[in-house]
Amino acid sequence: MVKTVCGFDVAIVGAGFAGLYMLHRLRGLGIPARIYEAGSGVGGTWFWNRYPGARCDVQSLEYSYSFSDELEQEWHWTERYAAQPEILRYANHVAERFDLTRDIQFETRVTGAIFDDTTDRWTIRTDRGDLIPATFCVMATGCLSTAKVPDFKGLEIFRGCRYHTGHWPHKGVDFTGQRVGVIGTGSSAIQSIPIIAGQASHLFVFQRTPNFSVPAHNGPLSPAVTRDWEMNRNEYRHRARTSRTGILHEWGTESALDVPPEERDRAYELRWQRGGLGFGAAFSDIGVNKEANDTAAEFVRAKICGIVRDRAVAEMLLPKDYPLGTKRLCVDTGYYATFNRENVTLVDVRSTPIEEITPAGVRTSTAEYAVDSLVFATGFDAMTGTLCSIDIRGRAGAALKQKWSQGPRSYLGIMVAGFPNLFTITGPGSPSVLSNMIVSIEQHVDWIADCLAFLRQHRLTAIEPTVDAENAWVAHVNEVADSTLYPRANSWYMGANIPGKPRVFMPYVGGLGVYRQKCDEVAANGYEGFTLSAPAPEADRSVDRP
Numbered sequence: 362m363v364k365t366v367c368g369f370d371v372a373i374v375g376a377g378f379a380g381l382y383m384l385h386r387l388r389g390l391g392i393p394a395r396i397y398e399a400g401s402g403v404g405g406t407w408f409w410n411r412y413p414g415a416r417c418d419v420q421s422l423e424y425s426y427s428f429s430d431e432l433e434q435e436w437h438w439t440e441r442y443a444a445q446p447e448i449l450r451y452a453n454h455v456a457e458r459f460d461l462t463r464d465i466q467f468e469t470r471v472t473g474a475i476f477d478d479t480t481d482r483w484t485i486r487t488d489r490g491d492l493i494p495a496t497f498c499v500m501a502t503g504c505l506s507t508a509k510v511p512d513f514k515g516l517e518i519f520r521g522c523r524y525h526t527g528h529w530p531h532k533g534v535d536f537t538g539q540r541v542g543v544i545g546t547g548s549s550a551i552q553s554i555p556i557i558a559g560q561a562s563h564l565f566v567f568q569r570t571p572n573f574s575v576p577a578h579n580g581p582l583s584p585a586v587t588r589d590w591e592m593n594r595n596e597y598r599h600r601a602r603t604s605r606t607g608i609l610h611e612w613g614t615e616s617a618l619d620v621p622p623e624e625r626d627r628a629y630e631l632r633w634q635r636g637g638l639g640f641g642a643a644f645s646d647i648g649v650n651k652e653a654n655d656t657a658a659e660f661v662r663a664k665i666c667g668i669v670r671d672r673a674v675a676e677m678l679l680p681k682d683y684p685l686g687t688k689r690l691c692v693d694t695g696y697y698a699t700f701n702r703e704n705v706t707l708v709d710v711r712s713t714p715i716e717e718i719t720p721a722g723v724r725t726s727t728a729e730y731a732v733d734s735l736v737f738a739t740g741f742d743a744m745t746g747t748l749c750s751i752d753i754r755g756r757a758g759a760a761l762k763q764k765w766s767q768g769p770r771s772y773l774g775i776m777v778a779g780f781p782n783l784f785t786i787t788g789p790g791s792p793s794v795l796s797n798m799i800v801s802i803e804q805h806v807d808w809i810a811d812c813l814a815f816l817r818q819h820r821l822t823a824i825e826p827t828v829d830a831e832n833a834w835v836a837h838v839n840e841v842a843d844s845t846l847y848p849r850a851n852s853w854y855m856g857a858n859i860p861g862k863p864r865v866f867m868p869y870v871g872g873l874g875v876y877r878q879k880c881d882e883v884a885a886n887g888y889e890g891f892t893l894s895a896p897a898p899e900a901d902r903s904v905d906r907p
C-alpha cells in the first residue's frame with residue numbers, strides 16, 4: 362500500500378558516514394530531516410563490506426570525524442589501520458552518541474525521486490511503498506555501493522556458495538577445508554586473499570590485471586602516536602582539510618628524475634618500510650610524469666620479485682601495463698607472500714579468460730578449477746552506479762541516468778543542472794575517492810548545511826546550478842585529469858570495469874584543498890554559478906517554518 366509521509370524537509374539517502382553527519386548538521390540547524398537506509402544498520406560501506414581482512418587503507422586517527430571535540434576525545438582506536446568491525450562500532454557509536462537513529466528508517470531502499478516543477482519539491486519513493494515529500498534531497502549513497510558481479514555464463518548453475526566482498530554475510534564465512542576461488546585482485550581481494558588462504562584447503566586466485574600493492578605494516582596504535590595525535594590534533598586536522606588528499610602524507614617536493622637512482626631507491630625503501638599510501642607521494646611527479654612513475658613502479662616490481670619465490674608466479678604478479686597509482690594503490694598485509702604457500706594457485710585469466718562458471722567451479726579457456734566456494738572480489742559500479750540505479754527525475758521528468766549516459770555531469774560534484782535541490786555528497790566531479798573520504802564528506806556536508814542555512818535566511822527555497830557553470834566545471838575536471846597519468850589505466854575511476862560504461866575520469870583530481878577553496882569562494886560570492894529562487898507566493902514553503 363502506498364502511504365504518504367509528511368513533516369520534514371530534507372530526505373537523506375544512506376546512513377553511512379555522509380548521511381549520519383548530514384543528519385547531525387541539519388538537526389543543529391533545526392531543519393527537519395530523515396534518513397532512508399537500505400541496510401538494517403548504519404555504517405554504509407562498513408556495514409556491507411565485511412569480507413575477511415576488510416580494513417581501511419587510511420590510518421584510523423585520520424579516518425574519523427573531526428566535527429566534535431568530545432567525540433574525538435572519547436573514542437580510542439586500537440590499530441594503525443582500523444579493521445571493518447572497529448569502524449562499524451565507531452559508526453554505531455556516533456549514531457548513538459548523537460541520537461541519530463530515531464530519524465533513520467532502516468531496511469528501506471529508495472527507488473526513485475521525482476522533482477515537481479510546479480511546487481519545487483521532491484517526492485522520494487521507496488521499496489516499502491513510502492512516498493516522501495521533501496524540499497531537498499541529499500544523496501549520501503557512497504561512491505562504491507553498487508556491487509558488481511560480472512555477467513559470467515553459467516553463474517546460476519554453480520553448486521557451491523557464492524559471495525561478493527561488498528555483500529558479505531553478517532555471520533561471517535569459514536572456509537576451513539574448502540577449495541575456494543577468488544575472482545579479482547583489487548583492494549578487496551588483496552586484503553582477503555591472505556586470510557582465505559590461511560583457511561582454505563586450496564585457494565585459486567583468478568587474476569585479470571595484477572595490482573600494485575604496498576605493505577600496511579599495521580599494528581596496535583602506540584601510546585606515543587596517540588599522545589602526539591591528541592596534542593597536535595587541531596593542527597593535523599587543519600592540514601588534512603587543506604591538503605591534496607585529506608591524508609597526512611609527507612609529499613615529496615622533488616622530481617623522481619632529479620635525484621640519483623640510489624637516493625631515489627632509498628626514498629622508496631623508507632616509504633615501503635613505513636607502509637601505506639604515502640609510498641605514492643615520494644616524489645612530486647609520480648602522478649604526472651610516466652618516466653618518473655616508472656621508477657616507483659620498477660621499485661615495487663623488484664619488491665614483488667624479492668618476495669615471491671616462484672619466478673613464473675612472480676612474473677604474473679607484476680603490473681606492467683598502467684602507471685602506478687592510476688588504479689587505486691592497494692595496501693596489504695602479506696599479500697605477495699601468500700603466493701609462496703603450497704595451497705595457493707594464481708590463474709592468469711587475461712591470457713586464459715574465464716569462459717564460464719560450471720556447476721563445479723570455474724572454466725577458463727584452458728582448464729576447469731573445481732571449487733566449493735566462489736568469492737567475487739569484482740568491485741563496484743563506482744560513483745554513478747548507485748545514483749543511476751535510482752529513478753531520479755528532475756525538471757520536466759528528465760532522468761539523471763539519461764543525462765549521465767555519456768558520463769557524469771555536475772557542478773562541483775555537488776549538484777546537477779536540471780535537478781534543483783538535489784545534493785550529491787562526494788558526487789562525481791568532486792575529489793571523493795581520491796581523498797580521505799571522511800574529510801571530503803565533512804567538507805561537502807558542511808557546505809550543504811551552510812547552503813541550506815543561507816537559503817533559509819534569505820527565504821529562498823530552490824537552488825540549481827546553471828548549465829554554463831556545470832559545463833565549465835566538467836571541462837575543468839577533464840582538463841585536470843588529462844594533465845595526469847590517471848586516464849592511462851582501465852580503472853573503475855574511468856568506468857572501465859563496467860561493460861558499456863562511458864570512459865570518463867569521474868573524480869576531481871585537482872586536490873581537496875584547492876577544491877575546498879573553490880567551493881568556499883562559490884558560497885562567499887552568493888552561490889556563484891547557481892540559480893537561487895524564492896517560492897511562488899501561493900506555495901510559500903520556506904524551510905524555517907515551524
Ligand code: N01
Binds near residue numbers: 550794
Ligand atoms: O574492486 P576493484 P575492489 N573477470 O574494482 C576484477 C575501495 N576499497 O572491491 O582490474 C576477471 O578494484 C578486476 O580486474 P581488472 C578502493 O577504493 C578500499 O577490490 O578490471 N576479473 C579487479 O582485479 C578500491 O579501489 C579498501 O582487470 C574481473 C577486481 O575484479 C575500491 O574499493 C578496501 C572481472 C575488481 O577490483 C574497489 O576495490 C577495499 C572479470 N569479468 C576496497 N571483472 C580499503 O580501504 C572484474 N574483475 C583498503
